[in-house]
Amino acid sequence: MSRKLLLKNDHIQGINTLKTYKENGGYSVLEKALKGMSPDAIVEEVKKSGLRGRGGAGFPTGMKWSFLAKPEGVPRYLVCNADESEPGTFKDRYLMERIPHLLVEGMILSSFALGANTSYIYIRGEYFYVSRILEQAIEEAYQAGYLGKNILGTGFDLDLYVQVGAGAYICGEETALLESLEGKRGNPRIKPPFPAVAGLYGCPTVVNNVETIAAVVPIIEMGGDEYAKIGIGKSTGTKLISASGHINKPGVYEIELGLPVEEFIFSEEWCGGIKGGRKLKAVVAGGSSVPILPADLILKTANGEPRLMSYESLGEGGFVTGTMLGSGGFIVMDEDTSIVKNLYTFSRFYHHESCGQCSPCREGTGWMERILKKILDGRGSLADIDLLWDIQSKIEGKTICPLGEAAAWPVAAAIRHFRPEFEAYVTNPDSIKDIKHYYRLKN
Amino acid sequence: MTNSQDIQFSTEAMEKVRKIISRYPTGKHKSALIPILHIAQAEFGGWLSSQTMDYVASILEIQPIEVYEVASFYSMFNLQPVGNCLIEVCRTSSCWLCGAEDIIDHIENKLGITVGETTPDGMFTLKAVECLGSCGTAPMMQVGADYHENLTIEKVDNLLDQFKTDNKKSRYC
Ligand SMILES: Cc1cc2nc3c(=O)[nH]c(=O)nc-3n(C[C@H](O)[C@H](O)[C@H](O)COP(=O)(O)O)c2cc1C
Ligand code: SF4
Numbered sequence: 001m002s003r004k005l006l007l008k009n010d011h012i013q014g015i016n017t018l019k020t021y022k023e024n025g026g027y028s029v030l031e032k033a034l035k036g037m038s039p040d041a042i043v044e045e046v047k048k049s050g051l052r053g054r055g056g057a058g059f060p061t062g063m064k065w066s067f068l069a070k071p072e073g074v075p076r077y078l079v080c081n082a083d084e085s086e087p088g089t090f091k092d093r094y095l096m097e098r099i100p101h102l103l104v105e106g107m108i109l110s111s112f113a114l115g116a117n118t119s120y121i122y123i124r125g126e127y128f129y130v131s132r133i134l135e136q137a138i139e140e141a142y143q144a145g146y147l148g149k150n151i152l153g154t155g156f157d158l159d160l161y162v163q164v165g166a167g168a169y170i171c172g173e174e175t176a177l178l179e180s181l182e183g184k185r186g187n188p189r190i191k192p193p194f195p196a197v198a199g200l201y202g203c204p205t206v207v208n209n210v211e212t213i214a215a216v217v218p219i220i221e222m223g224g225d226e227y228a229k230i231g232i233g234k235s236t237g238t239k240l241i242s243a244s245g246h247i248n249k250p251g252v253y254e255i256e257l258g259l260p261v262e263e264f265i266f267s268e269e270w271c272g273g274i275k276g277g278r279k280l281k282a283v284v285a286g287g288s289s290v291p292i293l294p295a296d297l298i299l300k301t302a303n304g305e306p307r308l309m310s311y312e313s314l315g316e317g318g319f320v321t322g323t324m325l326g327s328g329g330f331i332v333m334d335e336d337t338s339i340v341k342n343l344y345t346f347s348r349f350y351h352h353e354s355c356g357q358c359s360p361c362r363e364g365t366g367w368m369e370r371i372l373k374k375i376l377d378g379r380g381s382l383a384d385i386d387l388l389w390d391i392q393s394k395i396e397g398k399t400i401c402p403l404g405e406a407a408a409w410p411v412a413a414a415i416r417h418f419r420p421e422f423e424a425y426v427t428n429p430d431s432i433k434d435i436k437h438y439y440r441l442k443n
Numbered sequence: 444m445t446n447s448q449d450i451q452f453s454t455e456a457m458e459k460v461r462k463i464i465s466r467y468p469t470g471k472h473k474s475a476l477i478p479i480l481h482i483a484q485a486e487f488g489g490w491l492s493s494q495t496m497d498y499v500a501s502i503l504e505i506q507p508i509e510v511y512e513v514a515s516f517y518s519m520f521n522l523q524p525v526g527n528c529l530i531e532v533c534r535t536s537s538c539w540l541c542g543a544e545d546i547i548d549h550i551e552n553k554l555g556i557t558v559g560e561t562t563p564d565g566m567f568t569l570k571a572v573e574c575l576g577s578c579g580t581a582p583m584m585q586v587g588a589d590y591h592e593n594l595t596i597e598k599v600d601n602l603l604d605q606f607k608t609d610n611k612k613s614r615y616c
């Protein structure tokens with residue numbers, strides 16, 4: 001199952017340069033498309049491919065593209081979301097750092113399909129050195145005539161810029177990103193209107209993740225129908241997984257969707273099993289926002305079917321016994337891990353990152369963090385666990401953007417699946433003294 | 444209000460600023476604010492004083508409050524002075540699972556400061572930060588534009604010694 005589309009050339013020395021990228025087939029898809037395909041034909045192939053947004057929400061990309069409003073005389077924008085700040089996720093960084101031209105080629109192809117003549121890559125400020133790599137690649141592309149005026153003699157003009165952020169997870173949310181790109185605080189907008197109608201500078205805008213845009217290149221190369229044959233069911237194609245935590249081989253892996261989770265964790269080809277031969281305790285499968293699952297439920301669904309790396313299989317059982325593929329940030333925890341402490345690092349994160357516009361999120365995230373600290377410090381009570389449950393249940397669906405939910409879900413899932421551990425913290429701390437780090441707290 | 448005329452970008456920085464402003468459609472130059480604040484922070488001592496922010500407002504012809512509210516929103520902008528060398532250690536899940544707390548403890552002990560503080564000689568400031576997208580190479584820290592990954596106590600010791608010898612400044616833009 002090691003089919004590679006995005007990272008097939010990542011090991012080649014110098015692949016970050018235009019010369020080597022071209023020697024390995026780079027920009028041939030762009031030439032083919034710009035000279036031989038209409039913008040609508042490209043959108044059609046992306047639709048057929050079944051590609052779903054790789055930024056976390058999994059929305060069908062072709063459908064998103066076809067929603068783009070096209071009023072006469074109004075510019076349209078394509079904005080690439082390279083904010084990548086969901087804890088556990090580092091795949092976009094890898095792709096941009098290793099094969100920057102794949103993203104640049106994907107941006108040109110996608111901008112052509114959408115009729116955008118100015119496009120931006122919004123990258124988190126901490127990835128400054130990666131922004132330099134992208135700028136270098138863009139410069140090379142301008143010199144080769146792939147960017148600028150009258151690209152490849154087709155009459156299509158495109159300017160592509162890199163915009164750096166300045167440290168704010170919320171700017172990964174697409175409307176906060178657009179606010180930030182306009183030089184403002186990253187406060188998410190109330191929707192509707194959606195960016196497809198009123199996005200950057202009030203103009204129709206598509207926001208897509210780095211990996212989504214890169215995937216357009218192999219889709220146009222092989223055709224949407226061929227791409228749709230890869231993967232499983234409605235989870236077509238390949239996905240980059242960022243694997244971290246207590247595994248022998250952390251890193252970025254390109255998997256064909258449908259790979260069994262058990263194989264991904266334990267096979268030598270992928271994560272290589274749990275460090276030190278210890279047992280698996282839990283996995284956060286799709287970045288910090290998705291529900292944590294205990295070992296039995298991540299390896300098999302509640303029905304006893306093998307759990308697969310796909311949107312549907314990871315989601316099976318809803319939030320009661322399932323989770324989400326999310327951004328593909330796959331965090332693995334061994335048997336000694338404190339689930340409560342891990343949750344505390346997440347809750348502290350969400351509190352830190354809440355933009356503060358909505359009271360359930362602004363107040364709720366801080367409150368949950370404080371209660372978790374109290375429990376970890378041995379000052380908690382059983383009532384605090386119920387209170388935590390209560391607070392998280394009052395955030396979902398009551399906020400402007402999904403960060404509120406992203407903060408609530410991890411709390412709900414940790415209590416749902418590991419309640420005895422929470423209770424041990426407040427009633428019998430001695431019984432869990434082998435759990436790592438629960439006493440070592442730092443603010 | 445302080446007089447923003449007292450400070451000025453170097454010719455080189457001003458060139459960069461002009462180039463950045465040209466990336467946006469006419470009338471949308473406020474988009475340049477965040478990139479320019481990065482340059483200003485690097486040029487004027489590693490933090491944004493109100494004088495620096497007023498100066499940036501004057502360049503973009505926007506109100507100073509528009510700059511303050513943006514500067515105070517983003518974690519990479521320092522609104523207080525920091526040491527020459529700002530050390531940012533990730534403390535989120537994957538790094539925590541791989542021993543980030545030991546790294547933070549060790550740096551605190553070695554430098555004789557706690558998280559959020561600056562050494563008395565003004566050389567180092569230590570910060571604990573959220574996930575920097577380096578979870579597969581945890582634990583990690585960022586110093587200036589550089590990522591230092593797969594940290595061990597020995598690696599941290601060597602880096603800190605090196606920074607001290609080089610009088611490393613973490614400013615960049
Ligand atoms: C709090 C929050 C943070 C997000 N962070 C990111 C991110 O870092 N990168 C990303 O591509 N999408 C992120 N998203 C999802 C975006 O809002 C948007 O759905 C995505 O960029 C669309 O691109 P896609 O369809 O290609 O996935 C985030 C959403 C939320 C609510
Ligand atoms: S849910 Fe939280 S992050 Fe999202 S808009 Fe409301 S306060 Fe801001």
Ligand code: FES
Pocket residue numbers: 087088089533534535536537538539573574575576577578581583
């Ligand atoms: S958790 Fe530390 S870099 Fe992601």
